[in-house]
Amino acid sequence: MSRVIFILGKGGSGKTTTSVTLAREFAEAGYRTEIISLDPAHNLGGVIGMPLGDAPQKISENILGREINLEQRISNSLLELMGEMKKKYRYLSTIHFDSIFQLFKKSPGNEETVLAETLYEILLESKTNTDYSILDMPPTGMALRILGLPGSLAQWSVLLHGMRREMDSKKKVIERIHKTESKEDELLQNLGTQTNKWKNLEKAIQGAWFHGMLTGDDLSLDELKTIRSELAENGMSLRSASLNCVHCSSTNPAETAQRLQKEFSIPIFFPKKKEETGGLSAAILSPPA
């Protein structure tokens, strides 16, 4: 299974540039790497200078790249749902499912759930056979909602599954007494599947490397503190951060990085040149014990 690195931070803090540079350093060290952009406002294709689609494409030796097409994925998931609804509720043919699902398309939480399902596909069902997967995340708010969703959906699924199992056992007792039989409960089976899916995804995300971006100003600093505490609430830990000195207001980035390192108790990297990560790839390739 591929080792996963999440790149988090404010919009414009250098997430995509860092993702690409990190991927290049891994590839030069001989590791097959995939960069996946989950940001609906993609920059990845622009940074590398070639258009990318939802399917993995070869960018250069040992590097694959893709930009997740969220709009298409939401449509596909709703079409699938609509197909199943039409099959199961065939007798309700007068209901216009199309208009109902147009409403669902823009419902709160739908984008985040589809991206969380995309994460499941990347982390647990990937066929690209890479050593490292670098996930260029959306800006902080959306990124944290996506990362926290599997845990919350797992909790709800466990609750509903438990209720349904209890109802099913009562139903079986009644059927035994009345000597009747009914079909297997499809919903119970589906809830079991949902529970396992979200629990497995939550576990896979918790095992990933989380890297934050700083731009040297107070806003990005406060945002990194928020990222750290929200990740901790979901059983995840911020492992490192980069000080992006292209927009840095600091006159001495080395001193700023050292100070931040003391504050966050994590390594803070600052690239001296735009084409390097300042030691991030080495830290990930051989993390301290």
Next chain:
Amino acid sequence: MKKFLEILRFLLQTIETVQRDKATRFLEFELQSQKHAFALLTLGSLTGHPSVPLSLTMRLLPYLEKELLLMLQRENTDDELARIASVFEIE
């Protein structure tokens, strides 16, 4: 004699059915209440009740036919008190 045995068999079958119904009455009442709670929990977000995230409800929707019908059924004026009295045999 044959007729008498037929009547007796019919009587015994009726008694058996009544006894089975009595045996499961409380369990069925409990199960019905749980079904209502489950329907409200899973479909509550569609009626404005804060509950299961809408995205999870949507993914369960193909399997919630009975729950949907139950929610629609509850619109009708059921005499809930009479139903409870009947279950507990209160006159």
